[in-house]
Amino acid sequence: MLTRFLTPEDLRRLESFEFAPKLLAEGYLSGQHRSHRRGSSIEFREYRQYTPGDDPALVDWRVFARTDRHFLRTYEQETNFDCHILLDASASMGFGTPASKLAFASFFAAALAYLVVRQGDRVSLTLFDESVRTCIPPGTTSRHLHGLFAALEAAEPGRRTATGEALRRTFPLLKRKGTVIILSDLLDDPAALFHGLNPYLHRGFPVHLVQILTPSELELDARGLTAYVDPETGTRVVAHPTEVAAGYRDAMAAHIRAVRGLAARRNVDHTLARTDGDLYGLLDRILR
Amino acid sequence: MSFGFANAALAGLLALGIIPPLIHLVARQRPSVYAFPPVAFLRRIIRHSMRVRRPREWLLLALRTLLFLTLILLILKPVYFPQPGEAAPGRQRNVVVVVDATASMAWNEGAQTRFAAACAEASQILSDLGAGDLANVVWVRAEPEAAFPELSPNHGQLRDLLRRAEVSSEPGDAASALRLAARQLEGREGAREICVISDFQKTAWEPFPTVPGDAQIVRIPVARAEASNLAVLRVECEPPRALVGEQVRILAELANYSPQARKTLVSIEAGETRQSREVALPAWGRATASFRWTPSRAGMTPVLAMTGEDGFGGDNRRWNLVEVEDRLRVVLDAAHTETAEAWRRAFLALGWVKVESVAALASVESGPPPAAVFLSAWDGEPIPGLESALRNGTALVLRPSDKLDLARLRNTGLPGLAELAGTARFEPGGNHRVQVTDPNHPLFRVFGQGEHGDPSRAVFRGRFAIPAFPTLKPLLTYRDQVPALAAAGDRFVLWNLALDDKPGGWTAQPEFVMFLGELLLRLRAPAAGGTDSWLVPGMPLVRPLQNEVEQFDLKLAGPDGAAVPFALRPGPGRTVAVSHPTRIPGIHTWTMRSEPVGHAAVQFPSVESDLRTVTSPPEIADGRSTAVADGRSVSTLRNGLPLWPWMLATAIALVLLEPLAVAWVDRPVPWQPGKESP
Numbered sequence: 001m002l003t004r005f006l007t008p009e010d011l012r013r014l015e016s017f018e019f020a021p022k023l024l025a026e027g028y029l030s031g032q033h034r035s036h037r038r039g040s041s042i043e044f045r046e047y048r049q050y051t052p053g054d055d056p057a058l059v060d061w062r063v064f065a066r067t068d069r070h071f072l073r074t075y076e077q078e079t080n081f082d083c084h085i086l087l088d089a090s091a092s093m094g095f096g097t098p099a100s101k102l103a104f105a106s107f108f109a110a111a112l113a114y115l116v117v118r119q120g121d122r123v124s125l126t127l128f129d130e131s132v133r134t135c136i137p138p139g140t141t142s143r144h145l146h147g148l149f150a151a152l153e154a155a156e157p158g159r160r161t162a163t164g165e166a167l168r169r170t171f172p173l174l175k176r177k178g179t180v181i182i183l184s185d186l187l188d189d190p191a192a193l194f195h196g197l198n199p200y201l202h203r204g205f206p207v208h209l210v211q212i213l214t215p216s217e218l219e220l221d222a223r224g225l226t227a228y229v230d231p232e233t234g235t236r237v238v239a240h241p242t243e244v245a246a247g248y249r250d251a252m253a254a255h256i257r258a259v260r261g262l263a264a265r266r267n268v269d270h271t272l273a274r275t276d277g278d279l280y281g282l283l284d285r286i287l288r
Numbered sequence: 289m290s291f292g293f294a295n296a297a298l299a300g301l302l303a304l305g306i307i308p309p310l311i312h313l314v315a316r317q318r319p320s321v322y323a324f325p326p327v328a329f330l331r332r333i334i335r336h337s338m339r340v341r342r343p344r345e346w347l348l349l350a351l352r353t354l355l356f357l358t359l360i361l362l363i364l365k366p367v368y369f370p371q372p373g374e375a376a377p378g379r380q381r382n383v384v385v386v387v388d389a390t391a392s393m394a395w396n397e398g399a400q401t402r403f404a405a406a407c408a409e410a411s412q413i414l415s416d417l418g419a420g421d422l423a424n425v426v427w428v429r430a431e432p433e434a435a436f437p438e439l440s441p442n443h444g445q446l447r448d449l450l451r452r453a454e455v456s457s458e459p460g461d462a463a464s465a466l467r468l469a470a471r472q473l474e475g476r477e478g479a480r481e482i483c484v485i486s487d488f489q490k491t492a493w494e495p496f497p498t499v500p501g502d503a504q505i506v507r508i509p510v511a512r513a514e515a516s517n518l519a520v521l522r523v524e525c526e527p528p529r530a531l532v533g534e535q536v537r538i539l540a541e542l543a544n545y546s547p548q549a550r551k552t553l554v555s556i557e558a559g560e561t562r563q564s565r566e567v568a569l570p571a572w573g574r575a576t577a578s579f580r581w582t583p584s585r586a587g588m589t590p591v592l593a594m595t596g597e598d599g600f601g602g603d604n605r606r607w608n609l610v611e612v613e614d615r616l617r618v619v620l621d622a623a624h625t626e627t628a629e630a631w632r633r634a635f636l637a638l639g640w641v642k643v644e645s646v647a648a649l650a651s652v653e654s655g656p657p658p659a660a661v662f663l664s665a666w667d668g669e670p671i672p673g674l675e676s677a678l679r680n681g682t683a684l685v686l687r688p689s690d691k692l693d694l695a696r697l698r699n700t701g702l703p704g705l706a707e708l709a710g711t712a713r714f715e716p717g718g719n720h721r722v723q724v725t726d727p728n729h730p731l732f733r734v735f736g737q738g739e740h741g742d743p744s745r746a747v748f749r750g751r752f753a754i755p756a757f758p759t760l761k762p763l764l765t766y767r768d769q770v771p772a773l774a775a776a777g778d779r780f781v782l783w784n785l786a787l788d789d790k791p792g793g794w795t796a797q798p799e800f801v802m803f804l805g806e807l808l809l810r811l812r813a814p815a816a817g818g819t820d821s822w823l824v825p826g827m828p829l830v831r832p833l834q835n836e837v838e839q840f841d842l843k844l845a846g847p848d849g850a851a852v853p854f855a856l857r858p859g860p861g862r863t864v865a866v867s868h869p870t871r872i873p874g875i876h877t878w879t880m881r882s883e884p885v886g887h888a889a890v891q892f893p894s895v896e897s898d899l900r901t902v903t904s905p906p907e908i909a910d911g912r913s914t915a916v917a918d919g920r921s922v923s924t925l926r927n928g929l930p931l932w933p934w935m936l937a938t939a940i941a942l943v944l945l946e947p948l949a950v951a952w953v954d955r956p957v958p959w960q961p962g963k964e965s966p
Contacts, residue, residue, distance in 0.1 A: 229327065235331065237334050
């Protein structure tokens with residue numbers, strides 16, 4: 001079970017976490033997660049007006065007798081849970097010292113996968129940059145978890161980012177609805193990102209965006225005259241950090257605000273994670 | 289307009305101007321390379337800030353380059369030449385300064401005269417010349433003259449001459465002065481300049497005289513303002529040759545050279561008489577004041593007309609000479625004819641006539657000529673001194689004789705007698721009456737009112753048969769148109785009136801004496817004075833010596849009493865004394881043993897009284913001329929205007945500006961967050 005990302009100390013600390021209290025899942029096994037799908041050992045959820053196409057067997061005739069209207073009873077069913085981890089492995093994720101954003105995201109993904117599998121739920125992993133590089137379908141076994149860890153350990157920063165495009169390509173690979181957790185720096189066009197999320201949101205995938213940035217990206221380091229080179233595009237900009245720091249800070253804040261704003265409008269959770277921050281605190285924020 | 293460098297040898301330093309841009313481009317800081325994903329944000333910020341910062345940096349670069357170039361130029365000492373072709377530092381210069389010393393330059397312009405200002409400008413020009421430059425000064429006078437025979441490096445001596453120079457009362461010959469200046473420059477190597485310093489009086493400098501040669505001409509006007517001037521232009525005396533007790537009419541003409549009408553007091557001094565009269569003068573106009581004066585003493589009497597003092601005093605006084613005689617000298621021939629006797633008696637009756645014999649004509653060379661010679665029986669035989677007397681203005685009244693060939697009258701030199709020929713045949717007897725041909729003739733004016741009788745009221749027994757010559761103008765004619773009294777010009781009268789003592793004859797009439805007196809007064813020669821003199825300062829006075837003694841004792845004194853030098857030169861027939869050019873207006877007097885023997889009135893030149901200057905310095909068609917404001921400008925024109933003080937000031941300003949510019953360039957560019965993400 002030991003990997004580069006999960007030490008025994010990590011595992012010990014992860015014991016106190018439980019995955020998905022605020023996430024909904026659609027599983028094939030009755031379990032601890034609630035589902036909107038009807039099933040056995042159901043727990044009443046709400047009445048819903050009948051619409052053509054609904055199963056007439058679900059009509060509550062007693063309500064019909066009282067109101068002369070057709071209502072269906074809906075139930076919530078505990079089911080098993082699918083967690084789809086989409087990890088940005090583009091070149092920009094390789095930035096950051098001592099731990100890069102990719103390392104931070106990988107650790108987070110490993111911890112998350114461990115928690116999901118430990119609870120008997122299924123977890124999948126997709127590594128992408130401008131396209132899908134690795135896709136491990138959902139699984140719940142230890143062997144599956146090992147394969148997932150191996151993929152994370154083997155992950156290296158790839159090419160340039162095209163999150164929206166990668167999400168569009170990933171979507172057909174997800175057979176069953178589940179929670180989507182996207183780990184990325186989101187240094188991309190927010191509009192393109194949410195355009196790529198459209199199919200997921202349309203199908204009702206709960207989506208959680210974890211935007212991982214280094215402190216240097218949030219606030220420029222105090223350096224001398226620097227030639228900033230984009231690792232993805234090779235674009236080179238020479239500037240004195242002191243001259244552009246304020247402007248950069250404002251621009252980055254504006255970008256984050258833009259992402260957060262779009263996420264709020266689309267009912268997508270957004271969490272900003274600093275690579276120098278506490279990973280468990282982040283887990284706590286997302287899982288509770 | 290051109291530029292040059294005093295330290296042109298260091299011009300290569302200008303190439304160093306490339307250094308600041310090179311430093312700016314080459315010595316830029318090498319940035320450390322840093323992989324940084326959100327470059328798109330930075331690029332957007334940089335793009336914004338560079339739009340502001342790049343021009344600032346270029347401005348700073350330009351400022352520094354300018355400072356560097358200014359410092360280099362400071363070393364090179366740039367010189368600005370207003371005129372093209374003058375940029376030749378180190379070239380030898382040959383300069384002739386033409387200074388206007390004519391009378392108009394005496395106008396007092398503020399604290400000094402125009403002439404003093406001109407001399408100061410000339411001195412300035414000479415001071416600015418280099419040690420190896422050659423120069424001379426040419427004075428514009430009636431006879432222009434150069435200070436040195438040729439160009440000289442002795443500028444100090446020329447400046448000393450300028451310091452001591454005085455303005456003349458002469459008119460100027462600008463063309464001759466410029467020709468003299470051009471001759472001085474002929475064959476000289478190096479730059480050749482003629483600097484003309486003058487008031488550029490319109491009457492003298494318009495149009496600008498042609499200047500031979502290829503010298504550059506620089507004109508420096510010293511007239512700063514229009515001058516208003518009053519001048520006495522002319523003094524006329526009528527008659528010019530008066531008798532004691534005879535009334536003389538004096539006309540003084542004044543001119544107003546100003547745009548305002550003026551009133552002034554004009555005075556005359558003649559003998560012991562002084563009279564004044566107020567005269568109103570229109571703008572740019574003239575007026576004449578008339579005075580009457582009766583001389584009481586014989587001799588050459590100066591008549592002075594003057595007006596009030598103004599800023600230009602030279603032309604406020606003008607002189608004339610009236611020759612006053614106590615009696616009119618008349619030469620009468622010795623023939624004992626009835627006519628001669630009648631003349632003699634009449635002259636004696638007049639009282640103011642002094643009758644002399646023809647022998648007096650022999651001494652006419654040494655004294656004033658007689659007013660008239662009356663000949664009653666001249667047969668044409670030469671009379672010693674007659675021709676000389678006639679040449680000097682004596683009139684001739686001739687009663688011909690049967691033996692006189694009229695053609696001999698040609699030898700007298702009198703005008704209008706060239707056509708006379710043949711002899712006059714006397715026809716005795718008869719009772720001939722005469723008539724006045726022209727009652728308006730001045731000779732008969734006194735008889736016009738009838739108070740003094742009729743001069744034609746007489747019977748003449750006998751007459752000469754004289755044909756009517758076209759050049760002889762009849763004054764009295766017989767009824768058959770035979771001329772009785774005819775004149776040729778102003779100084780010849782042919783007398784064809786037989787005078788006798790018989791009853792009814794003319795001599796018995798009271799009108800006869802009056803007529804003869806009138807005739808005598810009309811025949812007076814104006815030679816000695818009366819007319820306004822044309823002599824002006826700068827012209828020499830000439831006097832033919834009357835005898836051999838004069839060459840030892842003759843002296844000439846100017847109006848101020850100072851002796852005027854003169855030289856004796858052989859003239860036609862006799863030696864003449866020719867004075868040095870006169871310098872000041874006034875009465876000049878020739879003396880022999882302290883006795884005045886001749887006078888000459890030297891007048892202020894009228895042409896100098898009109899002080900109007902050309903509106904702008906006159907142009908020369910060939911483009912060789914330049915007009916400048918003053919002598920310092922000539923120095924600028926020649927040596928260029930040194931620009932190093934400006935360079936120094938610019939460099940200091942740039943040095944002070946540079947840190948400000950640096951602070952401005954380095955100040956943060958305010959960032960406005962973009963509306964779009966990368």
